[in-house]
Amino acid sequence: MQKTTAIMAALAVATGLLATTAQAEDKKWTKITIATEGAFPPYNLTKPDGTLDGYEIELSKYFCDHMKVECTIIPQAFDGMIPALNAGKFDAIMAGMSATEKRKEVIDFSMSYGSTGQAFATLKGSDLEMLPMKGELFSLASNEAGARQAAEELKPLIEGKTIGVQSASIAARFIDEYLKDVVEVREYKTTEQHDLDLVAGRVDFVMASMGYLKTAVEKPANADMTIVGPRFQGGFLGAGSSVGLRKSDTELKAMFDDAIAAAKADGTIKRLSEKWFGFDLTPQ
Numbered sequence: 001m002q003k004t005t006a007i008m009a010a011l012a013v014a015t016g017l018l019a020t021t022a023q024a025e026d027k028k029w030t031k032i033t034i035a036t037e038g039a040f041p042p043y044n045l046t047k048p049d050g051t052l053d054g055y056e057i058e059l060s061k062y063f064c065d066h067m068k069v070e071c072t073i074i075p076q077a078f079d080g081m082i083p084a085l086n087a088g089k090f091d092a093i094m095a096g097m098s099a100t101e102k103r104k105e106v107i108d109f110s111m112s113y114g115s116t117g118q119a120f121a122t123l124k125g126s127d128l129e130m131l132p133m134k135g136e137l138f139s140l141a142s143n144e145a146g147a148r149q150a151a152e153e154l155k156p157l158i159e160g161k162t163i164g165v166q167s168a169s170i171a172a173r174f175i176d177e178y179l180k181d182v183v184e185v186r187e188y189k190t191t192e193q194h195d196l197d198l199v200a201g202r203v204d205f206v207m208a209s210m211g212y213l214k215t216a217v218e219k220p221a222n223a224d225m226t227i228v229g230p231r232f233q234g235g236f237l238g239a240g241s242s243v244g245l246r247k248s249d250t251e252l253k254a255m256f257d258d259a260i261a262a263a264k265a266d267g268t269i270k271r272l273s274e275k276w277f278g279f280d281l282t283p284q
Contacts, residue, residue, distance in 0.1 A: 029252055031070045033090040034060055038075035039190040042215045042276035043096035043241065046075065055276035056094045056241075059113060062268050063243075063259040077189060079168040082107055085244060091252065092245055096209060098170050098238030108247045110256040113263065114273055114281035115240025116211035117233035118171050123198065123224045128205050131157060131229035140235025150230050151178040158183055161204040164194030170237045171207040177236070195222055211277050240283055 036056055038046040044054040052073055064071035073094075076084060081093050085107060099109035117137060122128040131154065138147035159182040165172040167187040175185055186203055188194040194206045195216055208216075210231055217225045243256045263269045264282055273281035 029067070029069055029255060031072070032064065032067075032092060032252070033072045033074060034092045034094050035074055035076040035081055035084065035090040036060075036093075037078045037081075037095045037190070039192055040078070040096050040209075040212060042211065043209075044094070055114070055272055055281075056096070058272050058276075059263065059269070060094050062263055062272075063256060066259040066262055067255045069255075078166065079189065082244065086246060091249070092243050092256070094241075094243055096212070096241050097244050098240060099242040099244075100170060100173075100236055100238040102173070102236065103238075103244070106247075108245045108249070108253055110243035110245065110253055111260050112240030112242045112283040113260050113269055114211070115233065115283055116209050116214075116277070116281060117231040118174055118207055118237060119210040119213055119227055119231045120205050120207050120229040121198070121213050121217060121225050121227050122205040123201075124226050125224075126204065128158065128161065129226060129228055133230035134228060136230045138230055138232050140232060140237055142234065144235060147232055147235075148178065150232075154229065155179065155182045158205070160184075162186060162202075164188060164197055164203040164206040166191050166194065166208065169208070171209075174232060174237060175207060191216070195225065199224060211281065214277060214279075240281075 036044040036052060038044055038052050042055050044052060044056045047053050052075065057073060060071060060073060074090060076090070078095060081095060081097070082103065084090065085093055099112065120131065133150055138150050140147045158179065162184040163175060164186050165175055167189060172187060175183065186197070191208050191212055194203065197203045198206050199222060213227050216222055217227060245253050245256070269282045270280050273279070
């Protein structure tokens with residue numbers, strides 16, 4: 001019995017030493033791989049020459065300089081990002097991903113580096129162009145009843161319509177929570193794909209980030225697109241775009257939080273968001 005107890009004690013000590021060593025190693029971040037989508041402008045996009053650009057690409061370079069680490073940014077399909085992160089294929093996600101409670105069940109998030117809310121877009125001349133409450137912002141966090149009432153007011157106007165959303169997006173969850181009983185939902189791997197179907201008349205309207213839609217409607221190919229109806233933010237839609245991280249990488253989270261705080265304080269988030277979106281996304 002004493003021998004067994006001694007062995008167990010030795011194992012406990014060894015386990016403690018391994019955990020301490022792992023924690024110490026966790027703090028020695030010198031290289032970081034960041035995944036982005038490369039197909040969600042202006043957050044992130046792929047230029048004709050194959051290079052990545054956009055708000056998050058520029059902002060990530062600031063973060064990496066501030067953290068004094070060497071960063072590699074790689075493209076990754078949005079709907080597979082969280083499993084790939086937890087599988088160790090990269091260290092962080094910067095892809096316009098909102099820090100929702102559902103996602104927090106499996107990964108952790110930094111503080112937010114920008115928030116625009118979710119909005120609708122349709123084609124000019126559509127019977128949906130005159131949806132009410134255009135530009136009004138409803139918070140699912142501070143006024144969930146008001147947000148639900150706004151959705152109820154939309155239902156008779158969109159009943160029987162087909163809406164396009166990106167798979168695994170918070171827009172998809174919003175439709176599932178509030179409007180799925182009156183619309184047909186089509187999911188796409190990228191927001192650009194649902195824009196193509198909207199312009200082609202295969203869906204009646206789409207829902208996506210206001211920041212994304214504001215840029216999308218300005219593209220020559222989307223000249224007939226227009227933003228309509230109210231905008232929704234907060235609650236299960238999340239606190240805004242944040243860096244996605246493994247729950248075990250607490251030191252890396254602290255590093256990103258410090259870099260984001262610095263970017264807010266020195267006006268970098270304001271400057272870059274105004275450059276890419278045309279308005280300030282700085283979280284308040």
